[in-house]
Amino acid sequence: MPKLVTRQQITAIPITEANFQPYGQLITASLDGKVFDETDAALNLRHGTPRFYIMRLHHRGRVFNKITRHNLCTQCLGSLNGQEWFMAVCPPSTKTEPEIDRLKAFRIPGDCFIKMEVGTWHAGPYFDSQVIDFYNLELSDTNVVDHFTHNFSTKQNLEFEIVD
Template identity: 50%
Template sequence: MQRLRNTRASEHVRPGRARLTIACVAVAAGLKLPIVKYLQPQRISAETFKPFGQVIGPTADGKEFDAEDAQLVLDKGTPRFYIMRLPKKGLRFHRITYHAQCTQCLGSLQPMGRWFLAVAAPTMSVQQYPKEKDITVFEIPHGCFVKMKEGTWHAGPLFFESEYMDFYNLELNDTNVVDHNTHDYRKINNIQFDIMRPL
């Protein structure tokens, strides 16, 4: 992960009256605009994702279970496997979350859709949230899924080329109710993150 540069959100506004007007109104109202931090994504691989979990690709039918298969931890509740539809929100985020009680698997159903996931190594503490240098962003292609370790901080899935994307998601049935541990960078640190768009 590379740190490129910091700027105020008003400097990051693209040409366009609507956004410029919003920025001017915010300044006039005395609001403190968040500092934008830029993150460079990298293509995912089993090795680069290892600190955070596993990358699982296709295997031949009949292959026996081994260490290359997803090592799941779902024994603290009822597993939930479902298709999650998300609307396009772009490549900006200001919240990051972890689930302490289970692993989580995510993968895209769209053949042409690429998506992005920001992750950081587990700390198992909301107070010990990831700093900018701790966050890595991966571009994840169709044809594989990721399994995140218990406690892995994550923001996403994020995408910008489709109006919506469908993801299969494996976690516990109450993960988002009782095990949704979140840090809000904009609220607490006055910063937000932009993922640089790849070519």
């Protein structure tokens, strides 16, 4: 008999520089000519060839049961065309599984991007639209050699739903 999976709701909070800091950086527009400082994305792409591309995602909804991390690089994500989206994250740690009690969901406007620290657990992007294009900066082989996934439904009989 299959085990029942329990759905937990996570309320999405509006992203700010301060509340996203345990997971990475929120990057917003700056004036042309600004000198490099701590408000710029601090990238770690030294373990391979950087890959910057546009990924087209089709209706993702807001329910998830898996979360992934990359231990060799930072990752940057942002939507094109000003589309709002959601991301669930757990901070990096030395543990082999994400700390569920530190799982947060963020509402991210379409006029910024996020840089996730090396090892940040992440589920998403999620959104309500039919299709959104995202730019993605990671390493060329991130999804082959640096893709560690935790499945909440098989390990804890859980899935999550991001709500407003």
